[in-house]
Amino acid sequence: MPETDGYSGLLHFQVIEVPRSEKARDECEDIFGCMGTRFAVSDGATEYIFSRLWAKILVSSFLMGQNPFDENTWKSNVRKWHAWSKSADPSGSWFGDEKLKKGSAATFLGINFRSNLKWKAVALGDSCLLHSRNGRLLSCWPISVDSEFGSTPQLISTERTPSEPVVSKGSCEPGDVMILGTDALAKWILQSYQREKDPLKLLIEDKEGSRRIVDIIKSLRESGSDPCLDDDDTLAIIIHV
Amino acid sequence: MPLRQDRESEIGSQRTEKYSRSMSSTEPGLMVLLLDQSASMKHKWGSVETDMTKAECVAMNVNRVLAELCLRNTKDVSGRPQVKPRVEVSILGYGCTASTDKESGKTDWKYRVEPAFSGKLGGRSVVGLPELASNYLRLQTFDGKDGQAVGRIPVWIEPHGNGPTPMGMAFEKATGIVSEWTTRHQESFPPLVLNFTDGEVNDVKPKKLQKIAEELRGVSTNDGSVLLFNCHISSKQGPSCMLPSCTDEVPDEGPARLMFEISSPFPPRMRSLAKARGFQDVNDKTRGFAYNVDVVNFVHFLQIGTVGLAGT
Numbered sequence: 001m002p003e004t005d006g007y008s009g010l011l012h013f014q015v016i017e018v019p020r021s022e023k024a025r026d027e028c029e030d031i032f033g034c035m036g037t038r039f040a041v042s043d044g045a046t047e048y049i050f051s052r053l054w055a056k057i058l059v060s061s062f063l064m065g066q067n068p069f070d071e072n073t074w075k076s077n078v079r080k081w082h083a084w085s086k087s088a089d090p091s092g093s094w095f096g097d098e099k100l101k102k103g104s105a106a107t108f109l110g111i112n113f114r115s116n117l118k119w120k121a122v123a124l125g126d127s128c129l130l131h132s133r134n135g136r137l138l139s140c141w142p143i144s145v146d147s148e149f150g151s152t153p154q155l156i157s158t159e160r161t162p163s164e165p166v167v168s169k170g171s172c173e174p175g176d177v178m179i180l181g182t183d184a185l186a187k188w189i190l191q192s193y194q195r196e197k198d199p200l201k202l203l204i205e206d207k208e209g210s211r212r213i214v215d216i217i218k219s220l221r222e223s224g225s226d227p228c229l230d231d232d233d234t235l236a237i238i239i240h241v
Numbered sequence: 242m243p244l245r246q247d248r249e250s251e252i253g254s255q256r257t258e259k260y261s262r263s264m265s266s267t268e269p270g271l272m273v274l275l276l277d278q279s280a281s282m283k284h285k286w287g288s289v290e291t292d293m294t295k296a297e298c299v300a301m302n303v304n305r306v307l308a309e310l311c312l313r314n315t316k317d318v319s320g321r322p323q324v325k326p327r328v329e330v331s332i333l334g335y336g337c338t339a340s341t342d343k344e345s346g347k348t349d350w351k352y353r354v355e356p357a358f359s360g361k362l363g364g365r366s367v368v369g370l371p372e373l374a375s376n377y378l379r380l381q382t383f384d385g386k387d388g389q390a391v392g393r394i395p396v397w398i399e400p401h402g403n404g405p406t407p408m409g410m411a412f413e414k415a416t417g418i419v420s421e422w423t424t425r426h427q428e429s430f431p432p433l434v435l436n437f438t439d440g441e442v443n444d445v446k447p448k449k450l451q452k453i454a455e456e457l458r459g460v461s462t463n464d465g466s467v468l469l470f471n472c473h474i475s476s477k478q479g480p481s482c483m484l485p486s487c488t489d490e491v492p493d494e495g496p497a498r499l500m501f502e503i504s505s506p507f508p509p510r511m512r513s514l515a516k517a518r519g520f521q522d523v524n525d526k527t528r529g530f531a532y533n534v535d536v537v538n539f540v541h542f543l544q545i546g547t548v549g550l551a552g553t
Contacts, residue, residue, distance in 0.1 A: 021265070027318065050317045088320050094393050095315045095374050096322035098308075101392065223258070231263075 011037065011113065012240040016185065016203060018217040020233050029106075030182045030235035031055040035063040039237055040110035041127050043182040045155055049096075050085045054104040054158060057081055062110040069122070069162045078158045105155035108165070109180055117172050117241065124165040126153035128186035130179040131172065132200065137193035140186070142166045146194065149187045172241045181236035184229060188220065189236070191227035204238065259465035260508035262430040264327045270430045271329045271367070271422050272310075272547055274303060275411045276357055276398075277438035278336035283402035284439075286474070286536060295439055295474055296400035302540055303332070304381075306547050308394040311374040324374040331367045331418050332357040332397075335411035337404020352407035352444055354414045357398050366418055373397070408438060409445030409453050416457045423462050431465045435529075435546045437539075439474050447499050454503035468505040470529030472542045473497065481533035483542070484515060486526040497532045504530035514545050 044051025
């Protein structure tokens with residue numbers, strides 16, 4: 001079953017979180033958070049160091065009502081990242097020094113629901129918001145075509161002033177499902193809908209059985225599954241409106 | 242709970258495609274570099290706008306890719322930077338040692354194939370990436386475009402050059418290393434063996450070299466057989482080739498065609514890496530071979546064969 005199941009701002013949500021095969025759970029660089037009507041996910045870039053920390057800082061910042069893309073907020077967040085990461089390697093190894101110089105980076109997606117079921121989302125990179133109604137996908141944003149998922153998504157970095165994010169607004173109806181997913185799971189969900197399969201049936205309804213989500217995800221990563229889930233950190237918040 | 246029958250057939254569970262495994266902490270890869278350390282490696286690399294010899298240039302670039310490998314696999318674990326054990330490295334130098342008889346003044350050459358590491362790693366055939374990252378000879382600063390020191394990377398390998406070229410012995414030694422390693426890592430990506438030489442083979446005849454190379458390539462994991470790539474570097478002007486797909490593309494001189502024949506084809510992921518570096522003619526018959534190449538193509542070859550596959 002999904003690992004986290006709860007309510008935030010009267011919205012029922014479930015979280016699926018499974019790290020890449022090689023990693024322990026506390027090494028997963030996909031981060032989620034929710035507070036009241038705000039939900040966010042961030043995917044720390046693997047090639048950098050302390051990406052999990054950077055992703056956590058971005059998510060926390062959004063949940064506190066800040067805009068992580070605002071220059072002053074970004075500067076404050078970068079200071080937090082440097083303060084923590086520089087204290088982490090007192091031995092001063094050459095690889096720690098060199099890696100820290102490159103900073104860190106992550107994708108970001110945040111959504112805020114209003115009381116009238118209207119929502120506003122902000123994003124940079126390939127973490128996606130998927131809107132589903134009655135088992136059908138209404139939209140996948142900001143990426144709408146599976147071929148657009150690549151290995152070099154846009155990122156918010158500690159080393160460069162952030163690029164302009166994309167913003168989307170909309171409304172939902174009671175019974176709708178809104179999913180915030182990082183690239184691997186978002187791509188798999190999109191491809192499942194494209195093949196007229198209901199991904200939520202597998203991810204959520206199987207919780208009635210005894211299969212753990214980690215086993216379901218593992219089986220979906222095996223070659224031969226259609227669609228095949230990339231072996232990457234896997235995260236989605238499934239919000240039931 | 243076991244998978245339901247219908248889902249089992251839908252999902253499938255067998256990985257049959259070769260060379261598909263990623264190098265990981267649980268299933269690490271092995272990279273073997275064979276470095277020609279014969280006397281001719283002390284000659285200048287004519288095409289380079291520096292005074293460096295071929296041995297110096299090879300050592301410098303090998304040190305750089307080792308540093309890059311370490312950095313690509315550096316992650317924060319429990320709040321501290323650590324190098325992940327996703328790759329193991331073996332570097333063998335092959336050349337000769339000379340001993341001079343005091344009475345006759347005659348010099349005897351003895352073929353030599355031995356681990357190229359010195360210092361704390363001296364004598365070690367295979368070293369894991371975390372241990373490699375922490376044990377080096379010295380740190381060398383490198384400068385940015387403005388001449389300011391911008392960073393430090395370690396030196397592990399020093400340049401050497403002496404006597405003829407015992408490549409056959411080097412392949413045999415590599416076969417021993419990969420055979421032992423694969424018994425412990427059957428689920429890993431198969432070992433990569435990259436041979437860098439500037440010369441003819443002195444210790445065995447061509448047919449014998451073919452046989453030795455075949456034995457080396459015959460060692461395998463469940464993910465495929467050992468990949469043997471050969472790179473011939475040269476300071477001479479003359480015909481050259483980079484990543485050829487057939488014998489006709491290889492100059493008919495010296496050991497070129499023999500070295501092409503004993504080189505492994507590129508697996509799909511390496512073809513993609515080569516294409517990304519601008520080698521658009523790469524196809525499913527392309528072999529990991531280069532002849533008479535300059536420094537630029539030597540570095541491409543080294544990078545495609547090492548960092549591209551063994552990075553994160």
